[in-house]
Structure formats: structure tokens, C-alpha cells
Amino acid sequence: MEMIPHVAKARRRANPYLDLGSYDPEADLMVLNLGPQHPSTHGVFRLKLYLDGEIIVKVVPFVGYLHRGVEKLCEKLTMVQLIPIFDKNDYVSPMMNEQSLVMAFEALLGIEVPRRARYVRTLLAELQRIASHLLWLGAFAMDLGGALGGGSTLFMYCFRERELILDVFEDLTGCRFHYNTHMIGGNRHDVPAGWATKVHAAINAIETRLPEYETFLITNDIYIERTRGVGVVDGQLSMDLGITGPVLRAGGVDHDLRRDAPYHCYDEIEVRVATATAGDCEARAAVRMAEIRESIRLVRELIDNIPEGPLGARKPIKTPLAEKAAKGHAYAAVESPRGELGIYVIGGGDNKGASPYRLKIRSPSLHVLGCLPYILPGHSVSDAVAVLGSVDPIMGEVDR
Amino acid sequence: MNPWLRGLIYAVVVINVFLTITAWSIWFERKFSGRMQSRLGPTFYGPMGLLQPVVDGIKLIQKEFLIPINADRLLFVIAPPLTVVLALGTAAVVPFGADIIAADLDIGVLYLLALGSLTIIPVWMSGWSSNNKYAMLGAMRAVAQGVSYEIPLVLASLVPVILAGSMSLSDIVRFQIKHGWFAFWPPGPGFFAFLFFLPASLAEANRIPFDIPEAESELIAGVSTEYTGMGFGLLYLAEYLHTLVISAVASVLFFGGWDGPFAPGLHWMVLKTLGLFAGIFWVRWSLVRFRSDQLMSICWRYLVPGGLILVMSAGLWVHFHRGSG
Numbered sequence: 001m002e003m004i005p006h007v008a009k010a011r012r013r014a015n016p017y018l019d020l021g022s023y024d025p026e027a028d029l030m031v032l033n034l035g036p037q038h039p040s041t042h043g044v045f046r047l048k049l050y051l052d053g054e055i056i057v058k059v060v061p062f063v064g065y066l067h068r069g070v071e072k073l074c075e076k077l078t079m080v081q082l083i084p085i086f087d088k089n090d091y092v093s094p095m096m097n098e099q100s101l102v103m104a105f106e107a108l109l110g111i112e113v114p115r116r117a118r119y120v121r122t123l124l125a126e127l128q129r130i131a132s133h134l135l136w137l138g139a140f141a142m143d144l145g146g147a148l149g150g151g152s153t154l155f156m157y158c159f160r161e162r163e164l165i166l167d168v169f170e171d172l173t174g175c176r177f178h179y180n181t182h183m184i185g186g187n188r189h190d191v192p193a194g195w196a197t198k199v200h201a202a203i204n205a206i207e208t209r210l211p212e213y214e215t216f217l218i219t220n221d222i223y224i225e226r227t228r229g230v231g232v233v234d235g236q237l238s239m240d241l242g243i244t245g246p247v248l249r250a251g252g253v254d255h256d257l258r259r260d261a262p263y264h265c266y267d268e269i270e271v272r273v274a275t276a277t278a279g280d281c282e283a284r285a286a287v288r289m290a291e292i293r294e295s296i297r298l299v300r301e302l303i304d305n306i307p308e309g310p311l312g313a314r315k316p317i318k319t320p321l322a323e324k325a326a327k328g329h330a331y332a333a334v335e336s337p338r339g340e341l342g343i344y345v346i347g348g349g350d351n352k353g354a355s356p357y358r359l360k361i362r363s364p365s366l367h368v369l370g371c372l373p374y375i376l377p378g379h380s381v382s383d384a385v386a387v388l389g390s391v392d393p394i395m396g397e398v399d400r
Numbered sequence: 401m402n403p404w405l406r407g408l409i410y411a412v413v414v415i416n417v418f419l420t421i422t423a424w425s426i427w428f429e430r431k432f433s434g435r436m437q438s439r440l441g442p443t444f445y446g447p448m449g450l451l452q453p454v455v456d457g458i459k460l461i462q463k464e465f466l467i468p469i470n471a472d473r474l475l476f477v478i479a480p481p482l483t484v485v486l487a488l489g490t491a492a493v494v495p496f497g498a499d500i501i502a503a504d505l506d507i508g509v510l511y512l513l514a515l516g517s518l519t520i521i522p523v524w525m526s527g528w529s530s531n532n533k534y535a536m537l538g539a540m541r542a543v544a545q546g547v548s549y550e551i552p553l554v555l556a557s558l559v560p561v562i563l564a565g566s567m568s569l570s571d572i573v574r575f576q577i578k579h580g581w582f583a584f585w586p587p588g589p590g591f592f593a594f595l596f597f598l599p600a601s602l603a604e605a606n607r608i609p610f611d612i613p614e615a616e617s618e619l620i621a622g623v624s625t626e627y628t629g630m631g632f633g634l635l636y637l638a639e640y641l642h643t644l645v646i647s648a649v650a651s652v653l654f655f656g657g658w659d660g661p662f663a664p665g666l667h668w669m670v671l672k673t674l675g676l677f678a679g680i681f682w683v684r685w686s687l688v689r690f691r692s693d694q695l696m697s698i699c700w701r702y703l704v705p706g707g708l709i710l711v712m713s714a715g716l717w718v719h720f721h722r723g724s725g
Binding site for chain 1: 401435439440477533534537540541611612615617618619684685686687688689690691692693694703
């Protein structure tokens with residue numbers, strides 16, 4: 001691994017007394033396999049840590065334990081059949097997966113989505129962002145505080161609040177988790193009567209409880225001790241590694257697809273992008289907390305202004321006909337809670353062209369894991385867990 | 401009565417009472433944490449889940465006690481019982497009433513601290529003998545933490561000893577009955593000694609926020625990673641036993657032990673002990689944990705110098721107070 005200058009700087013900041021050049025990694029270090037079965041690797045992720053005492057000297061991440069061959073499956077199933085499968089990629093924010101997929105297909109097929117459907121999609125995306133960040137907050141607290149301690153208390157609280165959003169989704173789609181609510185060219189489920197009231201109630205409940213969580217974790221002295229200056233991913237490193245999302249923004253790079261490459265109806269509303277400069281675990285957490293608040297504001301703005309009109313482009317497309325499937329290629333990306341979730345698709349595959357010829361998922365979680373070998377050396381094992389929690393990887397999305 | 405017979409009876413009573421209280425304190429903690437987390441806690445067995453400890457015990461006894469293939473068998477097997485024995489041993493000198501004490505030693509405080517520091521050894525034994533890297537890391541953390549926090553613990557315990565002029569726990573209580581509880585009188589040394597005693601003893605007992613030896617989000621379960629069945633059960637029991645004894649000792653040293661109006665001394669002592677116990681749970685279920693180097697720095701940079709100042713101020717207070725009075 002070559003040393004990029006700013007990485008060397010970050011390492012010195014992490015542990016000024018550690019001379020990484022003096023180690024022979026094969027000879028005098030203890031090798032600890034953190035994972036794939038481990039309480040805090042957020043699934044089946046494996047970190048091979050070379051330790052000197054408790055200080056990490058070298059890190060090798062391993063992925064692929066959750067590989068299910070989704071991209072290969074995409075070449076066999078038709079486009080419509082793929083949508084429910086994509087719910088299972090990033091299982092913490094299924095809405096985003098569906099949206100990125102249908103947006104890529106719509107771009108490929110040249111289908112215009114009506115305004116009402118775009119509004120509903122934006123609304124669902126923002127609600128999903130709140131739910132996803134709430135789950136992250138609970139899991140991060142548990143990484144820091146343990147499953148049998150203060151962390152689990154916040155975890156329970158966050159799940160209680162996430163439940164409100166899942167209830168709202170259930171009212172709309174009939175499912176709590178794997179919604180299958182997006183179609184190519186529109187949405188499947190129209191907003192039921194009285195739904196806006198329920199959304200308002202859920203959002204208000206979450207907003208009133210956010211300060212409590214901040215007292216519980218974010219402003220706690222022990223938490224600040226554990227996270228300040230830990231695992232610094234500065235903006236340059238993020239850009240070198242293709243990291244997007246809150247990790248990039250916490251490093252001082254003001255980049256958000258919702259504002260910089262608007263999709264859905266983000267060009268009609270103002271998105272205030274939260275950034276921080278420190279790039280450490282604390283900054284990442286602060287950015288995510290600000291994003292929860294921003295999403296709450298956006299949901300409030302959207303929920304009462306859903307325009308009238310059709311929810312689908314025409315009669316709902318059940319199976320795109322072969323002659324409709326264009327031979328071209330398309331890329332569509334959404335700002336998922338973890339960063340830029342992009343789908344690149346080449347049309348005209350099997351099933352008389354109703355399947356993609358090739359589909360590539362650009363998942364933000366995979367890119368974010370790339371930073372671990374650069375930022376972890378010099379930290380201790382406890383910090384490795386904190387950093388892993390703060391970058392919020394979802395293994396289903398990493399391995400596909 | 402034959403002193404040997406008397407000792408045996410007391411030992412049986414202490415062991416049974418403490419083990420029973422500990423078992424139901426686990427129920428209490430689960431219920432308490434459940435309510436804190438907007439859950440119900442145990443509900444299935446008995447009214448309000450009161451039979452949960454029995455069911456847990458049966459489950460743990462039924463389970464196979466696995467010994468890892470490359471483990472040091474002897475150390476691996478004797479470490480958990482030894483942990484419990486040491487934790488129970490400390491319970492012997494805790495007075496629960498004017499006459500309710502198994503062994504009223506003249507050097508009760510010294511005995512307590514000595515046994516308390518010995519508990520590091522079985523922890524290290526279990527961590528080393530497991531032949532597991534997580535257990536090993538946990539054991540190393542436990543030893544570093546135990547040895548370091550021994551010092552502020554001793555310094556904080558010295559304050560009541562100096563003020564009361566005795567190392568016997570029952571003498572310390574009698575002194576407090578006469579002159580007021582040390583947590584409130586004399587103003588200063590006693591209260592701050594309590595504030596030092598609590599974190600130091602939490603660190604000794606490996607409770608959050610000082611539970612880094614078994615930090616389950618980092619080290620899976622620390623020293624008890626490889627233990628199954630009753631081996632794990634004993635380690636778990638010892639942890640709660642330790643916490644219970646700490647609460648009892650803290651209420652004796654700083655809150656006047658069995659002293660209190662309107663009710664028999666035993667009631668007051670139990671009330672104070674359980675109150676502190678609940679306080680420790682409260683802390684446990686609200687805080688995240690420190691990192692191990694931060695823990696060391698808290699101990700050596702703040703608690704040890706602060707403890708020395710406390711001991712000195714207690715000495716000065718005794719000197720001038722006795723000198724004038």
C-alpha cells in the first residue's frame with residue numbers, strides 16, 4: 001500500500017509515537033480476524049488486523065461473504081422482476097435501491113415519470129433516509145456502548161422511532177420492509193386517505209425525541225472522548241477512493257446528488273446540504289444527525305404539496321415489450337443514506353431484450369470500506385469498531 | 401457454641417443469602433433495563449418473570465461445558481469457581497446489622513481490598529487458558545485496569561478508615577452512627593471519597609462504563625468468550641456478586657451501613673445496598689464505554705492524585721478536629 005501524504009498525516013495524528021515502518025508484519029505482530037462472525041462488523045465483514053498489543057499496524061479488509069450474485073441474476077430476469085430483488089441489496093434503505101433501479105430503466109427506455117409520482121418518490125426517499133439514519137444511530141451507539149449497556153438503550157429508542165416510519169410505509173405499500181412499490185414509469189401504490197396526517201404524526205414524534213438522543217449520545221463526554229479525532233477521512237482521501245455520502249461531506253466536501261444532480265423533484269425544492277470539516281467519527285455523526293433534521297423538514301414541505309395527476313406514465317407497464325427495450329445504455333444515481341447509489345445498465349439482453357444485457361451496481365458502502373486500510377493503522381481495536389460503525393456499511397450492498 | 405460450628409453456619413448462611421440475592425438481582429437488572437428501554441423485561445416464568453433466574457440456571461446447567469481443544473484444561477476449569485469464591489469471600493466481612501456479620505475482622509477493609517485485587521488472577525487465568533485472542537486481549541485489559549484502579553480504590557477506602565480510626569467495618573459503621581455518615585460529614589473528604597470509590601470499584605467489577613475487558617462489541621465477550629454452560633454462568637454470577645458486594649461496602653463505608661430510623665438495621669442496610677445497586681445499573685444502561693487507554697489516563701492522571709489529596713485532607717481534618725476537640 002503506497003503512502004499518500006495526507007494519509008501519513010492522518011496516521012501521525014492517530015498515534016504520533018507509532019513508527020509503522022519499523023514493523024515486519026509477518027514476524028512480530030498478532031493477527032486478529034475481526035469477523036466475519038463478530039457482533040460489530042454489521043453483517044459478515046472481515047477485517048484482518050495486524051496488532052501490536054492493541055494498536056493496529058496494518059489492516060486488510062475482506063468482503064464477499066454475503067455475495068448472492070445479484071448482478072448476474074439481472075441478466076436473466078426481466079426488468080420488472082428485478083425490482084423486488086433490489087429491495088434486498090441495501091436492506092436498511094430498500095426505497096433507494098428500487099428508485100435507483102427504476103430510474104436507470106426509465107432512462108434506458110426513455111420513459112417520462114409524471115410529476116405526482118416524482119413527488120411521492122421524493123417523499124419516500126426522505127422518509128427512508130430518516131429511518132436508515134435512525135438505525136445507524138442505534139447501531140453506532142451499540143458499537144460504542146455494547147449490546148448490554150447504554151448503547152443498547154439508544155438502539156431500542158431508535159428502533160421505536162424507526163417503527164413509526166415503517167408503519168407509515170406499511171400503510172402505503174402493505175409491506176414493512178421490502179416494498180416493491182416502484183414501477184418503471186411510476187409508482188404502484190397511491191397515497192391513501194389520511195396518510196399525510198400519519199406522516200406528520202410520525203415526523204413530529206421523531207423530531208421531539210431527537211434532542212433526547214443527542215443528550216444521550218452526541219453530547220455525552222464519553223462519546224466525545226471516543227469519537228473526536230478518531231478515524232479521520234479527509235476530503236482528499238474520500239475523493240481518491242470514490243467515497244460519497246455523509247463520510248465525504250464530513251470531510252469538508254460539499255457534494256450531494258440531491259442538490260448537484262437533481263433527480264425526482266429535488267430541483268423544485270431546496271436541499272440544505274450538511275457538511276463538517278473534521279472528518280472524524282464525531283463529524284460523520286453530526287452530519288447524519290443534521291441530515292435527519294433536514295429530511296424531516298423536506299418531508300414536511302413535500303407531504304402537503306403532492307400535486308394531482310397520474311401516478312404512472314400510462315397504463316402501468318407490466319412487462320416491457322422486447323421492441324420497447326432500447327439497445328443503449330444508461331446510468332442513474334440517487335443519493336442514498338450512504339452516498340451515491342448508482343445503477344449502470346446496458347439494455348437488450350435475454351428474454352427478447354426485456355432483461356438488461358449487463359447491470360452494474362455502484363454501491364456507496366463498498367467504496368467506503370476502502371478507506372479502512374488507510375485510516376485504521378495507529379488506532380486501537382476499540383477505535384476500529386467505532387470507525388466501522390461511523391462509516392455505516394451495509395454488507396448486503398457491499399457484496400450484492 | 402463451638403467457634404468452628406459457628407463459622408460454618410455463618411458461611412453457609414452468607415453464601416446462600418448472597419447467591420440468592422445475586423440471582424434475583426439479575427432479574428431486577430433485566431426488569432429495570434427493560435423498563436428503561438421501553439421493553440417489558442422477563443415476563444414468562446412466574447409472576448412478573450420472577451422465576452427467570454431459576455430458568456436461567458437450569459438452562460446453563462443443562463448446557464455442555466465445552467473445553468477448547470488447545471486450552472489449558474486445569475486453569476480453564478478452575479478459573480470460574482475461583483472467581484465466585486473470591487467474590488463470596490469478600491461478602492463475609494460485610495456487616496448487615498449490629499450482629500449480622502459473618503466475620504467481624506479487625507482488618508476488614510484491608511481484607512476486602514486484598515481479596516478484591518486477587519480477583520484479577522482468575523480473570524487472567526480464564527483469559528490465558530482459553531487460547532483465544534479475544535479472551536487474551538480481554539484478560540490483558542482486565543489486568544491493566546484492575547491493577548491501576550486498585551490504587552484509587554485503596555485511597556478512597558482509606559478516607560473512612562482514617563476518619564473512623566479503625567479498619568473494622570462494623571467499627572466504621574458505629575463511628576458513623578455517632579458522628580454522621582461519611583458521605584455528608586465531614587464535608588469534603590467523605591463525599592469526594594465516595595465519588596472516587598464508585599468509579600474505581602466499578603472498574604474493579606468491570607461494569608460499564610469501565611467494562612472494557614469484556615466489551616462485547618469489540619472483544620465478543622472478552623475473557624468469557626470460550627466459556628459455555630455453567631462456566632459462563634459462574635463468571636456471570638461472580639460479576640453480579642462483585643457488584644452487589646461493592647454496593648454493600650459502599651453503603652457501609654459512606655452511608656452509615658445499618659444506621660437509620662424507624663426500621664431495623666437490616667432493612668436499612670438492604671435498602672441502601674439495593675439503592676446503590678440500582679444506581680450502578682442506571683449508569684450501566686445509560687453510558688457508552690471508554691477506550692482502554694482513556695481509562696488508564698483517567699486513573700493515573702485524575703483519580704490517583706485526587707485520591708492522595710483526599711487522604712491528606714482526611715488526615716488534616718482528623719488532626720485538627722481531634723486537636724481542637
